[in-house]
Amino acid sequence: MRIGFGFDSHRLVDGRPLILGAVEMDFPKGLSGHSDGDCLLHAVCDAVLGAVGGGDIGDLFPDTDPKWKDAASSAFLSAVAKMPPECGLAVSNIDATVIAQEPLITPYKKAMEEKVSSLLGIPAERVNIKAKRPEGFEDAAADVIAACAVACVE
Numbered sequence: 001m002r003i004g005f006g007f008d009s010h011r012l013v014d015g016r017p018l019i020l021g022a023v024e025m026d027f028p029k030g031l032s033g034h035s036d037g038d039c040l041l042h043a044v045c046d047a048v049l050g051a052v053g054g055g056d057i058g059d060l061f062p063d064t065d066p067k068w069k070d071a072a073s074s075a076f077l078s079a080v081a082k083m084p085p086e087c088g089l090a091v092s093n094i095d096a097t098v099i100a101q102e103p104l105i106t107p108y109k110k111a112m113e114e115k116v117s118s119l120l121g122i123p124a125e126r127v128n129i130k131a132k133r134p135e136g137f138e139d140a141a142a143d144v145i146a147a148c149a150v151a152c153v154e
Ligand code: MG
Pocket: 008, 009, 010, 033, 037, 038, 039, 042
């Protein structure tokens, strides 16, 4: 059994759709980034990569490569999902936390869990997504969404 950890954050800006956990959310701002800015999927990618010793998401999909400009991060996770089987491993479960002042993540958690599990090819009950407000650092975390994730592979 191996464990990997991932973290990512992106800034909320005007003029972008908000895609988080491969789910489009109803919100007037979206996450900036070279790709679609989906920090939850980026954290999950890094967690899986960490568990298999596969480096990090920037090694695989550099933000200097025009190929990944505005790319759907679901493509990153689909590609990363192929790596554990290549090492004779399978993702056992994912546990992730999203840290956001707004929007409210809770109504979207189930849809996100379903998307992440489907991209990884594992049952939805093996993906757990939690949501936290940045209590005590609200000002520092305004207009930011952050996510961390742990992946267990066996
Ligand atoms: Mg990122």
